[in-house]
Amino acid sequence: MQGTLDLLILQTLQWGPRHGYALSKAIRTNSGEILKVDTGSLYPALHRLERKRWIAAEWKASEVGPRLRVYRLTKIGRKQLLSERSRWERITAAIAGIMNPGKEES
Amino acid sequence: MRFPFWRRGRRNEELSEEMQAHLTLAEREAMEAGQSPKEAQHFARKEFGNVGVAEEVTRDAWGWRRIAETLQDVRYGVRNMLRTPGFTAVTILTLALGIGANTAIFSVVNAVLFRALPYRDAGKLVWATNFVPGQAQNLVFADEYAGYRTQNHMFENIAAYSAAAEYTLTGTGTPERLRGAQVTESFLNVLGVTPQLGRNFLPEEDRPAGSKAVLLSDAVWRANFGADPNVVGKVIALDDTPYTVIGVLRPDFEFLDNSPADVLVPFQLSDSSIQAVNGQVRVMIQPLSVVARLRPGATIAGTVSELDAINKRVIEKLPGNLKQLLGEAHAQVFLLHDHEIGNVRPALLVLLGAVGFVLLIACANVANLQLARAAAREKEVAIRGALGAGRWRLARLLLTESAAVALAGGMAGLVLAAWVIRVIHRFAPANIPHLQAARLDLSVLVFTLAVSLLTGIVFGLAPVLAAFRVSLNNTLKEGGSQSGTGAGTRRAQRVLMVAEIALSFVLFIGAGLLMESFHQLTAIQPGFDPHGVLTAQVALPLDQYQSIDQQRSFFQQLVERLQVLPGVASAGATASIPLRGNTMVSTIQIEGQAPMDQATMNVATASTNAVTPGYFAALHVPLIEGRLLDERDGANAPNAVVVNQAFVRRYFEKEDPIGKRFTMGMGPVTHGPQTWTIVGVIGDTKQQGLASEVLPEATASALQWPRFMMTLVLRTSVEPVSLVSAVRKQVSDLDKNLPVFGVQTMDDMLSAEVASQRFNAGALAGFAGLAVLLAGVGIYGVMAYAVSQRTREMGVRIALGAETGNVLRMILGQALRLAVIGVGLGLAASLGLTWLMSGLLFGVKPTDPETFVLVTGALLVVALAACWIPAWRATRVDPVIALRYE
Numbered sequence: 001m002q003g004t005l006d007l008l009i010l011q012t013l014q015w016g017p018r019h020g021y022a023l024s025k026a027i028r029t030n031s032g033e034i035l036k037v038d039t040g041s042l043y044p045a046l047h048r049l050e051r052k053r054w055i056a057a058e059w060k061a062s063e064v065g066p067r068l069r070v071y072r073l074t075k076i077g078r079k080q081l082l083s084e085r086s087r088w089e090r091i092t093a094a095i096a097g098i099m100n101p102g103k104e105e106s
Numbered sequence: 107m108r109f110p111f112w113r114r115g116r117r118n119e120e121l122s123e124e125m126q127a128h129l130t131l132a133e134r135e136a137m138e139a140g141q142s143p144k145e146a147q148h149f150a151r152k153e154f155g156n157v158g159v160a161e162e163v164t165r166d167a168w169g170w171r172r173i174a175e176t177l178q179d180v181r182y183g184v185r186n187m188l189r190t191p192g193f194t195a196v197t198i199l200t201l202a203l204g205i206g207a208n209t210a211i212f213s214v215v216n217a218v219l220f221r222a223l224p225y226r227d228a229g230k231l232v233w234a235t236n237f238v239p240g241q242a243q244n245l246v247f248a249d250e251y252a253g254y255r256t257q258n259h260m261f262e263n264i265a266a267y268s269a270a271a272e273y274t275l276t277g278t279g280t281p282e283r284l285r286g287a288q289v290t291e292s293f294l295n296v297l298g299v300t301p302q303l304g305r306n307f308l309p310e311e312d313r314p315a316g317s318k319a320v321l322l323s324d325a326v327w328r329a330n331f332g333a334d335p336n337v338v339g340k341v342i343a344l345d346d347t348p349y350t351v352i353g354v355l356r357p358d359f360e361f362l363d364n365s366p367a368d369v370l371v372p373f374q375l376s377d378s379s380i381q382a383v384n385g386q387v388r389v390m391i392q393p394l395s396v397v398a399r400l401r402p403g404a405t406i407a408g409t410v411s412e413l414d415a416i417n418k419r420v421i422e423k424l425p426g427n428l429k430q431l432l433g434e435a436h437a438q439v440f441l442l443h444d445h446e447i448g449n450v451r452p453a454l455l456v457l458l459g460a461v462g463f464v465l466l467i468a469c470a471n472v473a474n475l476q477l478a479r480a481a482a483r484e485k486e487v488a489i490r491g492a493l494g495a496g497r498w499r500l501a502r503l504l505l506t507e508s509a510a511v512a513l514a515g516g517m518a519g520l521v522l523a524a525w526v527i528r529v530i531h532r533f534a535p536a537n538i539p540h541l542q543a544a545r546l547d548l549s550v551l552v553f554t555l556a557v558s559l560l561t562g563i564v565f566g567l568a569p570v571l572a573a574f575r576v577s578l579n580n581t582l583k584e585g586g587s588q589s590g591t592g593a594g595t596r597r598a599q600r601v602l603m604v605a606e607i608a609l610s611f612v613l614f615i616g617a618g619l620l621m622e623s624f625h626q627l628t629a630i631q632p633g634f635d636p637h638g639v640l641t642a643q644v645a646l647p648l649d650q651y652q653s654i655d656q657q658r659s660f661f662q663q664l665v666e667r668l669q670v671l672p673g674v675a676s677a678g679a680t681a682s683i684p685l686r687g688n689t690m691v692s693t694i695q696i697e698g699q700a701p702m703d704q705a706t707m708n709v710a711t712a713s714t715n716a717v718t719p720g721y722f723a724a725l726h727v728p729l730i731e732g733r734l735l736d737e738r739d740g741a742n743a744p745n746a747v748v749v750n751q752a753f754v755r756r757y758f759e760k761e762d763p764i765g766k767r768f769t770m771g772m773g774p775v776t777h778g779p780q781t782w783t784i785v786g787v788i789g790d791t792k793q794q795g796l797a798s799e800v801l802p803e804a805t806a807s808a809l810q811w812p813r814f815m816m817t818l819v820l821r822t823s824v825e826p827v828s829l830v831s832a833v834r835k836q837v838s839d840l841d842k843n844l845p846v847f848g849v850q851t852m853d854d855m856l857s858a859e860v861a862s863q864r865f866n867a868g869a870l871a872g873f874a875g876l877a878v879l880l881a882g883v884g885i886y887g888v889m890a891y892a893v894s895q896r897t898r899e900m901g902v903r904i905a906l907g908a909e910t911g912n913v914l915r916m917i918l919g920q921a922l923r924l925a926v927i928g929v930g931l932g933l934a935a936s937l938g939l940t941w942l943m944s945g946l947l948f949g950v951k952p953t954d955p956e957t958f959v960l961v962t963g964a965l966l967v968v969a970l971a972a973c974w975i976p977a978w979r980a981t982r983v984d985p986v987i988a989l990r991y992e
Contacts, residue, residue, distance in 0.1 A: 020124060021131040039128065040160045043121075047167040059120075066127040069120070 005037065005045050006054075007088055010073060010081040013055060017072035020046060046071060054080050114170060121164060125157055175499075176506060183507035187514075193479065194511070197472050200883075201515025201561060203876060204468030206522030207461040208557055213527055213550045214534075215454050217543035223443055224358050226298025227399075230262075231442035232409065233362075234396040236417060236435040245393050245435070249424070252377035253416040254396065260409040264398040265293040266373055270365045272645065274845045276343045278330050283847045284368040286320075286344065287361060291372060296399050303327075304338040304353025311352075312372040320349040321370040324357040344369065345647050346843060362397060364446060364539040380425070397442060406439050413437035450538050452945045453866050459942075460616060460873045463609045465561065467877050470602040470609075471884035473565040476508065477595050477602075478891045480569035501570045508566025509559055516558030520546065523554070533868070535861035568598060599888050604928040606881040610874070611932025611965055612939060617874035618957040619940060619947055620867040626949030627860050632684060633791035633800070635726035636852035640826035641683055642833055643848035645815040658741065658812035660840065665718050665818075667836045673824035678721030679808060679816040682713075684791045685855050686817075689713035689803070693771035696757055697781075712753060713793060713803040714770065716811040722788065724819040725852075732764045732786030739785075739807040746807065748786040753802035763787060770804070782806065796859050797948055817848070826851045866946055878968055885972035889921060893976040897983055905985035917977035918970060925969035929962055 012018065012026050023046075024037045049055045054077035060070045073081070129150050136146035154160070165174075187194040222228055234254075235244040251266045258264065268288040275282040291312035294300065301321060311319045320342065322331070331337050340351045349371065361367035379392070400409070414437045421432050440448065480487075490500060527544055534541050572595050644664070651657050661679050668677035682689045694710045719736045722729070730751060739746045754763050766784050782804065790800040808816065822829055827849075834846045857864075893900070900913060940952035950957070 019127070019131075021128045039125075039154050040156070040163055043125070043160055043164040044167040047164050051167065051169060062127075066123065066130050068127050069124045 003084065004088075005041060006049060007081070007084045008035070008037075009042075009045060009049060009071075010054065010077055010084065013071060013073040013077070014081060017058075017070045019060075019068040019070045023071070049077070053077075114168075114174070117168070118161075118165070121161055125154075125161060129154055129157075175502070179503050179506035180510055182503065183510040186507060187511060190479075193475065196883075197475055197511055198515045198518055200468045200471050200475075200880060201512055201558075202518035202522050203880065204461075204465040205512075205516050205519030205554060205557055205561065206526060207464050207519075207873060207876065209519055209523035209546070209550060209554045210526035210530065211454075211457050211461045212553050213523065213546060214530060214538075214541065214544045215458050216547075216549055216553075217545070218447055218538060218540050219451060219454055221540060221543065223446060224299075224360055225442075228443065229441070230400045231297070232398055232400055232406065232439050233442050233445035234398060234409070234413060234437060234439045236413075236432075237438050238432055238435045244438070245432070246396055247392060247394065248375045248377060248379050249420045250417055251375065251394060251396060253420045254398075254413060257416050257419075258398075258409075258412055260401055260404040260412055261398040262401045263292055263296045264396065265290045265296040266375065266394045266396055267293055267362065268373065268392070268394055269363065270361060270367045272643075272845075272847050273344045273369060274346075274843070275330065275369075276346065276843055278342070281843060281845045282330060283845050284326065284344070285366055286369040286371060287367045288373040289370050290375065293370070293397070296397055298399075299356065299359055301353035302356045303335070304351070306353065307372050312374055314374050314376045316372060316374050318347060318349040319352045319372055320344065321353045321355055322351060323355050323359065323366075323368050326368045327354045344371070346650070362395070362442075362446065406441070409439045410437050413439065447539055450862075452943065453862070454538075456616065456866075456943045456946060457869055457873070460613055460870055463613050464873050464877050464880070465557070467606050467609050467880045467884070469561055469565045470606045471880055471887070472511075472561075473568040474599055474602050474884055474888050476565060476569045477572060477599055478887070480504075480572045481595055483569075484572075504570045505563060505566045508569075509562035512558045512562030512565070513555075515561070516554050519558070520551075520554055523550075530869075533865060535865045536858070538862075568602075572598070596892070599892070600924055603885055603888050604924055604931065606884050607925055607928025607965060607969060608932035608935060610877045610881040610968075611929055611961060612936050613870070613874040613877045614961045614965060615932075615936040615940060615957060616943060617867070617870040618961050619943065619950055619952065619954060620863070620870050622950045622954060622957055623946070623948040624860065624863045624867040627796055627863050630792070630796045632796060632856065633727065633789050634684060634852075636856050638822050638826055639725065639852035640818075640820045640822060640829055640833070641848070641850055641852060641855070642818045642830070642846045643815065644818065644837060644844060644846060646844070651814060654812040655741075657814045658809060661718060661808060661812070661816055664836060664840060665720055667839070668818065668820060668833065669720060671820075671829065671832050671836070673822050673829055673832075675821040675823050676720050676723040677818065677820045678718045678724040679818050680715060680717040680721050681808070681813040681816055682715045682793060683817040683819070683855075684725070684793050685795055685859055686793075689715060689793050689801075691801070694768045694804070696766065696768040698766075699757070710757065711802070712749070712770070713801045715793075715803060715805040716808040716813050717805055718808045721819055724821040725791070726821070727791060728789040730787040730789055732784070734786055734788070735805070735807040740809050743810070745780055745782045745810055746785045747782045747804045748788050749784050749805070750788055750790045750800065750803040752790050752800045753804060754787055756802045768804075796856075863948065878965070882968050882972045885921070885969055886975065889917070889973045890976040890979075893917065893980045896980070900980045900983040901985040901987070904981075904983060910981040913981045914977050917980055918973055921969065921973035921977070922966070925966055928969070929965055932965075933958065933962070 008027050009023065012023055012030070015026075018026060020039075020042060024039070024042055027035055027037050046055070046057075050057055050071070053074060055071045056074050057069050057071050059067050062068045132150035132153060133143075133146045136149045137143060141149060223231070225231060234246070236246050236250065238245050246266075251264075254261075255264055267290070270285045270287040273284045273286040275284050289307075291307035291309050294306045300306070302324070304321075307319055307321070311317055322337070327333055327337060331340075334340075337351050338353060341348045342351060343349070355370070361370075373394070375392075375394070417435055417437060421429055421435070424432065487500060490503075491497075495503075524546055527546070530544065531542065644661075646657055646660060651660060665677050665679055668674060671677075690713070691711050692714050694712050696710060699710070717735070719734070719739075721727070722734050732748070735746060735748055749763060757763075758766065763784050764786070767781050768784075769781050788805070790803075792798065792800060793803065794801065818833065820826070820829060820833070830849055833849075837844050837846050903913060936958070937953060944952045
């Protein structure tokens with residue numbers, strides 16, 4: 001779903017700045033290996049969010065060798081995350097309602 | 107952080123670095139999980155997927171894709187252009203011709219037609235006149251103007267002005283001839299302009315016999331007064347009358363009627379043309395022009411009917427003969443802009459249309475070339491399609507290429523246009539107003555850019571449409587280099603060729619009609635012999651030469667002196683010189699004829715002229731019957747006139763005119779009509795200009811009807827202009843303050859008369875020639891290509907025994923069919939379009955059959971000639987070589 005990946009990225013960055021690889025790993029681990037983010041989607045999304053100024057990037061040296069491009073949530077991004085999340089919750093609730101129609105009535 | 111577009115190189119490197127880091131981290135983790143380095147690397151790569159694709163789609167997220175691709179396309183297009191320099195040169199040259207011609211003509215149209223007049227809110231300004239049918243001319247006089255001024259409800263403000271006339275400035279060195287106009291004090295206010303120094307006229311300066319004030323133009327102020335900042339308040343002498351300088355006009359001030367004015371003086375009009383002078387009633391009609399500013403909401407139609415109503419009231423009060431003469435006058439009101447440029451608009455619009463056609467032909471040519479090349483590039487297009495380029499991506503690539511070519515053509519066109527504008531400045535007739543303002547300014551550059559891009563899209567569409575039809579499978583399967591042109595492309599090329607012929611045909615017809623007009627105009631006999639004749643004007647200041655005796659004796663003496671100058675065959679003076687059209691028209695009453703023609707309700711009228719006896723010999727005006735005026739017709743002799751043939755045709759159809767008598771409303775003494783006896787008939791001379799009909803004319807001797815302003819006419823046995831200083835000397839010997847002006851040979855006057863026809867015909871002929879050249883080259887190109895595509899077929903035909911004549915006939919026959927279709931379409935288009943230029947034609951109908959036949963023949967010849975070489979080449983095909991090609 002369009003925007004889902006954006007939400008996952010913003011939500012994950014809320015716990016602290018991360019570089020691309022760590023981000024993809026975090027999403028995968030936190031979803032219990034269910035959500036696997038394709039790099040061909042991850043990086044365009046990161047760069048798009050950066051262009052919208054929801055996240056910011058910075059080059060950081062790493063102890064493992066190459067320097068890493070680390071992304072963090074911006075103020076705008078934090079606000080955006082809140083609204084995206086409430087939107088997401090409404091949608092999931094709505095879908096849940098459709099999936100289990102009996103529950104609401106009883 | 108956002109990166110600007112121009113730093114994308116660095117950004118690309120960073121993207122690669124980011125991807126690489128991702129891979130490194132994944133690898134390291136896999137190794138930590140116990141895999142061998144090789145396995146780990148393999149695993150990381152597999153999990154990552156295609157690095158190139160990931161980078162590509164990430165770059166898309168930057169939002170630069172459009173720009174980057176366009177740049178890439180441009181680079182590609184330029185590279186492509188450079189790969190085929192001959193082809194590119196032909197394309198750019200063709201476009202440069204089309205765009206250059208358009209830019210040049212647009213710069214003229216922009217300067218002349220689209221330019222706002224340099225007055226405040228110029229759209230509200232109108233120019234008003236009365237058309238007098240009996241006189242076939244426009245006339246507004248003081249009584250009518252006074253009526254307009256006091257009784258109108260349509261004008262915010264109204265002003266009158268005289269045509270610019272000659273004044274002599276004395277006291278600042280040698281006498282200087284200046285052009286000056288009389289204007290009412292409201293004149294500058296109506297136009298909404300103010301002087302740069304000093305002030306406008308005051309109402310009291312504009313009353314009859316008011317004080318003499320003058321406004322100087324910026325040019326005169328600089329040239330004759332050294333831009334003296336203290337010039338205001340100085341007294342200068344104009345025609346020996348002292349005038350006080352009250353101000354200096356701005357440099358951008360323009361007088362009306364496209365005529366420059368060096369000085370403006372107050373009109374000092376009285377409200378009535380009928381005045382009592384020394385106990386005699388005199389009617390002094392001075393023609394004037396009216397310019398006014400419309401009130402908000404006032405309409406032209408409303409203004410016309412109001413002015414007509416005022417005219418009616420004014421004319422009611424006039425004496426009988428004037429009432430009769432002016433009774434049918436009706437008001438005409440034009441927007442000032444239309445009045446100023448109206449007469450050149452049709453010619454310029456026709457030229458603009460013509461260059462538009464030239465551009466279309468250039469487009470068709472280039473489209474043809476591009477089509478031919480598109481066929482050669484079919485494979486490239488197919489491969490690009492196979493590699494995943496979308497249709498629109500391909501279209502953009504091809505269109506960007508065409509646009510790049512078109513811009514290059516536009517740039518070359520600008521260079522060409524700059525040159526054409528110089529030529530136009532040199533050769534254009536003087537009657538095109540503001541032409542000097544034509545130059546390559548910003549709006550012209552914008553026009554050129556727009557035209558270039560539009561051109562690029564128009565001719566670029568052909569290969570794009572061809573590319574859309576390319577079928578990947580077929581093209582790639584064909585394999586060999588002999589894929590040839592598709593039927594669609596061939597059809598498109600034929601359509602373009604037909605269009606080129608049709609467009610050229612229309613242009614050719616236009617040029618042909620204008621050239622025929624020019625020919626007709628120059629073939630007109632002016633009624634006199636213009637070669638070797640010098641003319642010059644002398645005007646006597648009326649305050650010094652008040653009596654008609656003084657005027658008579660001055661010109662009598664002057665002509666006597668001129669006659670004995672070495673190099674002068676005969677000399678005379680005339681009140682009205684042919685071609686200038688400044689004759690006075692008078693009512694006449696022929697003895698024994700009704701005062702009014704009952705059939706047409708027209709009053710009898712005639713142009714009047716007064717000449718010294720030497721005039722007829724000097725201009726070689728032929729005597730038809732009776733005798734010419736001579737010394738016998740002196741001041742005290744009976745009044746004698748010679749009339750022209752038009753006069754005889756109109757009034758003495760079945761009678762002998764010699765000895766007949768008539769009275770004229772005008773004459774040497776204005777208070778009563780005088781009787782004149784016809785002593786001779788002279789040939790018709792074109793007084794009003796070559797193109798005008800000759801009016802009935804009565805010519806009196808200047809001894810019997812002296813004038814204060816006359817044109818000297820000298821037939822010379824030497825080069826006419828070599829006598830100018832001798833003439834000036836004779837005049838200044840008689841009166842040293844008297845300037846000679848308007849010096850011109852009759853030949854020059856005649857060629858100025860046909861200048862605009864010559865320019866129109868020349869310009870359109872030039873564009874038509876260009877069009878035919880382009881079309882010829884285009885047809886040649888298409889045919890040559892078509893023949894080269896059919897080399898094998900020709901080889902087979904020749905191998906099977908076709909003779910040279912057969913092959914030639916076949917190819918020419920096909921070309922001829924296309925040419926005939928093109929000519930047919932052009933014929934239809936011409937019949938629909940040439941009436942638009944009927945106002946520019948003279949002596950030839952817009953559907954002149956001769957021109958149409960000639961042009962049809964000429965174009966068919968050009969088309970066949972352009973096909974001949976390729977066709978001939980086809981006959982030389984060696985069947986062995988042609989067949990081996992496969």
